[in-house]
């Protein structure tokens with residue numbers, strides 16, 4: 428670059444910098460505040476949660492006594508990287524609820540470190556469940572060598588029974604942070620747990636007369652849903668969400684799904700990974716192998732959310748939608 432051009436370029440950068448300083452709101456909303464600013468006129472606990480189901484749980488218990496904010500939206504816990512706004516959000520938070528179990532706790536730790544908020548407590552809700560309530564990840568390996576270890580499946584929120592326990596842990600944490608409003612947290616948690624029990628009863632009723640409860644899940648996420656509603660997950664399409672199955676894994680899935688005595692016809696897809704063709708590839712293979720009426724069913728594992736849809740009753744609605752779609756296609 429010659430000197431004249433360099434001077435022009437430098438001038439341009441200076442001008443842009445000056446405009447940036449003059450225009451309010453370049454780092455956030457039109458009033459110049461970051462979107463994540465907490466209300467100044469609320470003395471209650473400031474609570475962040477890692478992703479959407481935990482928002483429904485915490486906001487339902489918090490009522491007006493605590494402020495709850497959700498971190499992950501379009502990218503769920505498998506793919507999320509915090510932005511500067513996310514870090515700004517946790518800078519003032521008191522409590523950070525995560526699932527833990529290897530899913531999201533490290534991301535919360537990174538956010539705490541980067542924010543410098545040493546006072547914020549990170550609560551790993553899944554770790555508080557009884558060990559006997561936890562499932563191992565799905566496994567189709569035939570070779571169980573000494574080096575072969577299963578991780579815990581972290582998708583505990585997909586069982587309303589487990590969700591109710593997580594709600595209890597959230598209630599206890601809020602009570603200990605804000606004892607003056609303990610009665611409110613108790614009452615709202617009890618009311619919300621009733622709603623979760625109703626979701627379980629709804630699903631139990633919908634699935635009870637199904638003769639064939641076998642399915643293949645999209646990613647390894649259905650263990651708790653399966654257990655809660657007594658379904659039968661025979662395999663998973665992708666070991667890592669967003670990553671295609673290998674030829675070897677697809678061959679094994681086809682073998683599992685085309686067994687003459689126990690064919691599998693229900694294959695789950697996920698809205699988070701809607702561009703994946705893996706489910707359709709398997710479905711066509713099953714058609715070609717003579718399995719009767721193989722179908723794709725969209726199942727939302729509730730790991731992402733459109734921010735404008737996120738309300739305290741979001742979890743219940745989405746779970747009922749999942750139950751409805753699956754029950755409609757199961758026979």
Ligand SMILES: [Zn+2]
Pocket residue numbers: 505582646647648668728730
């Ligand atoms: Zn997942």
